[in-house]
Amino acid sequence: MDVEEEGPPVVLWFDDITTADRERVGGKGANLGECARASLPVPPGFCVTTEAYRQATTGLSGALGADAACGDAAAIRQRILTLPIPEAVEASISEAYTELGAPVVAVRSSATAEDLADASFAGQQDTYLGVLGIDWLLDAVRRCWASLWTDRAVDYRRQQGVSTEGLALAVVVQTLVPADTAGVLFTRNPVTGDESTMLASSSYGLGESVVAALVTPDTFSLSRGPRAVSSREIGSKQTRIDQVPGGGTITTDVPERDRARQSLTDTQLLRLLALGERVEAHYQVGQDIEWAFAGDELYLLQARPITTSTTHPRGxxxxxxxxxxxxxxxxxxxxxxxxxxxxxxxxxxxxxxxxxxxxxxxxxxxxxxxxxxxxxxxxxxxxxxxxxxxxxxxxxxxxxxAGARYDPSRWPEDEATFRERVNEMAVRAQELPAAADDASLQLVREAAAEVVSISVTRYSRYALPMFLNLAIASVLISLARQHHTTKPQDLYLGAPYKTAEITTAVAELAATARGQGIADTIVAAEPGAVGAALASDVHGPEFQAHVAVFLAEHGARTPKPWLPFSNRSWREEPEALFALLAASLRGTHSKQNQPSDPAPGVERRLPRFLRRWWRTNTSRLRARHVAREGSLYLVEEFFCVARAGMDEIARRLVDRRQLETTDDLRFLYFQEVDEATPNxxxxxxxxxxxxxxxxxxxFPRRPSGAGNLPARGRTCPVLPSGSRSATSGRVAPY
Structure with a gap:
């Protein structure tokens, strides 16, 4: 049935939308329409315009105004959620949905002020995904309207100075792509503003896993000229969210082997780069792009100006x-x-x-x-x-x-002092379950204070003077005419520093595994299942004893040591060690010729009067490198103690039903943890x-021209998501 509309339309198809329709369809809708008209690969859909919102809320204008005046956003939301949608509006939406093919759709709010180049209001309202059927669709539209009045959105508009008079919201209804992988692409580096590099993040399935911080996505740097993947960081990607044919979404675990590999092939990444170039060429400005791969098809889900690029300093x-x-x-x-x-x-x-x-x-x-x-x-x-x-x-x-005068061979004395403190704290950490709440927090504070003390010692006595040693080494290497084959950092080869010790110890573990005939067991098992696999092997317990010795000596090693409450050490999560060990076992184990120490060769080519200086400087450089590495490992040890304190606090908050899981503690600030017991x-x-x-x-990001960090940052729309509770993240300036 064709519905005759009088006045402004309540439904507009993407193909009929231009940027001039922003006041009708909001920023998200206008951008999708612009992309569709540019023949970019946008999944089909339509917009429920702001006129539909106005018609639906006409009878509530007085009540909404009164509620808004007294700041009662909850009352406004409740009124909108229970209001009947006008018959003509409902008919238009129903007709458009039927013409679309009545598929599973994504229903997203589209504010009239969002996705502008100088500010972004995106994410202040809601998104619903996996919506199937007209009844579900109408309910999602109504909930998007109500989300215009969330406490967060109201607060944000107040801070941005946006009036509530005449406020309206459009809703985007778009076919939901059954994504195999989804993510975001910045066509320019949002940190440096570098136009020669694009940054992409990706994970399996729909994007909600990334949005809600449920997984760590893969991150890639893409070079425009020549086109290439210039760097890659593989995230954990532990779970994925997928569309369900009957509506809604489902969350499943990602197999271990898929977690370890990149979620996009290099070929797909280069196709993504090409799409980014097309979109940027159309808009003539850097773009923040949401995308998805479904099979061999690459879809553009959204494009908006980057509001976070750093401008290059001038003057x-x-x-x-x-x-x-x-x-x-x-x-x-x-x-x-x-x-x-x-x-x-x-x-x-x-x-x-x-x-x-x-x-x-x-x-x-x-x-x-x-x-x-x-x-x-x-x-x-x-x-x-x-x-x-x-x-x-x-x-x-x-x-x-002063640092140069300090004898770096005294590092064992400094190390012993800190080692005594960390051992004492480790004993206290084991006693925390029987202690009061404040004992855990006190231990965290003391461990953090020791990190400060180590860091001051590390930089003043070892790291800063080391620059002088490196400079001297560089000059002497050049005088010996060895600068083409030897770098100052090559001199670390002769030093017993921590990373070298760990590398050697891992190789020894691998050799032990081969000698005991259990290498295949370790390689075949998923990292999280290696312990169980070893328990069923006749040589497993003996090998586990070797692992225990390794962890006692080197187990504090942590992937991101300076972020101790969102990362764990090998000792706490040995799965990471088993993954490293498996990688070592898969490789060749033939004896390799180790590079020779370059120091004697340089010394022979120096004038005699410089050789003693060379030996002294090389010895001090190596000693300071050992101290620099050893001090970092001590930082990791103290942070292990601090984590033990936080783990005990998290366990108690879960027992008191103040948190759902212990992992949730990382989402709180320290002050909030300190105040958690009575809160x-x-x-x-x-x-x-x-x-x-x-x-x-x-990584942190900065909007153009940002100075001091405001109390509330700007917002950036989130990735294409796969849950009916998707929201958006905030862009963090720097």
Missing amino acids: HAPVEGRIAPALRNAVIEHFPAPFPLDLYAVHRVMDALGQLMRLLGLRPIEATSLIRGDDDGIIGTNVAKPDLSPGLLVRLPRMMA PHIHNRRARIRRGRPARCP
Whole structure:
């Protein structure tokens, strides 16, 4: 039945939409229409326009205004959820859905102010996926309308100065792609603004696993010229969410072997790069793209301007142009994707660096201002160059000289002092189950304080003076005319540093496994099942004893040591060690010729009067490298103790039903954990942060021209998602 409409339409097909229809279909709808008209591979769909919202709420305007005036957003939502949809509006939606083929669809809100180049309101309203049937569709439309009045959306509009008068919302109805993989693509590097590189994140199935921080996605850097995958980081991808033919979604575990491989082939990544170039060429501005692969088909689910690219500094002094980016890159490298609880450890480490900078006469930004989180658990940075002082020209040489005078062969003494403290704390950690709540928090604080102490020692006595040793080594290598074959870092080869010891110990474990005939058992089993497989092998218990010795010596090693509350060590989760061991066993185990120590060769080619200096400098360089590595491992040991304290707190909060799982603790800030015992609302707080965290962003990001981090960051729409409770993450400036 054709429905005759008077006045503005309540339904518009993507093919009929242009950017001029933004006030009717919202930012998301306008962008989808623009992409569809540009013949980009957009799944078909239509928009329920803002006119439909206005017609549906006409009779409620007075009540809505009164509720809005007194700040009662909950009352507004309830009124909208129970209002009847006008017959003409319902008929138009039903007719369009039937013409679409009545498929499983995604139903997304589309605000009139979202997806603009200078701000993004996306994600303040709701998204529903796996919707099937007209009744379910109408309910989802009504719920999208109601989401215009969530507490978060209302608060955000208030902070952005958006009036509620004439407020309306459009709804996008789009065929839901049964994605094998889905993700996001930035056509320009959102951290540096580099236009030669694109960044892609991907995971299996629909994108909700990434949106809700349920998995760590794969992350790829794509080079435009020549086209290539320039770097890749394989995420854990433990679960996937998929569309169910009868409507809704289902969550399943990803097989271990699929977790270890990248979710996209290089061929698919290059196709994604080509799609990004097409979209950017159409809009003539960097784009934040949502995409999905279903079989061999690549779909464009959404495209919007990047609101987070860093503008290149103009008109600044050269020193500022070098220092701020260097600091920003250091922050990204050491603290990628921290969770709220990690922020406590991050601040302690930055406190140590701040102490050193003040000794140099610099006035650094306080750690709590440099890296901080908002109410939704999104961590952002505010990186700027530290204020320089003329005293730096005097204090830096003095500090370098003091460090150079410190004998690095004394590291075993420093190590023994810290080792005694960590062992004492480890004993206390074992006694926590019988202790009071504050004992766990006190242990966490003390462990973090020791990390600060180690870090100051590490940088002042070893890491900073090491730069001088490297510089001297470089000069002497050049004088010996060995600079084409030898680098200063090659001199580490002769030092017994921690990473080298671990590498040797893993190789010895692999040799033991081969000798005992259990290598095939380890390789065949999934990492999480190696323990059970060894238990059923006649030589398994003996090999497990070797593993226990290894973990006692090297088990504090952690993938991301500076983010201790969202990462665990081999000792706590030996699956990572077994995966590394399996990789070693799959490779060749023939004796390989080890590179020879280059130091004697350089010495022979130096003038005699320089040889003693070479030997002394090489010895000190190696000793400082051993200390630098050893001090980092001690940091990992102290963080193991801190995690034990947090684990005990998490266990108690679960027992008291303040958290659903112990893993949820990482979504809280330390202050909230400190206050958790008397706070019955911690559960709701954790749930909101879990939903709002933008896990698709593997690093902090900064909007153009950002200065100090505002109390509330801008927002960026989330990945194409596969749950009826999808929400969006916040862009964290720096």
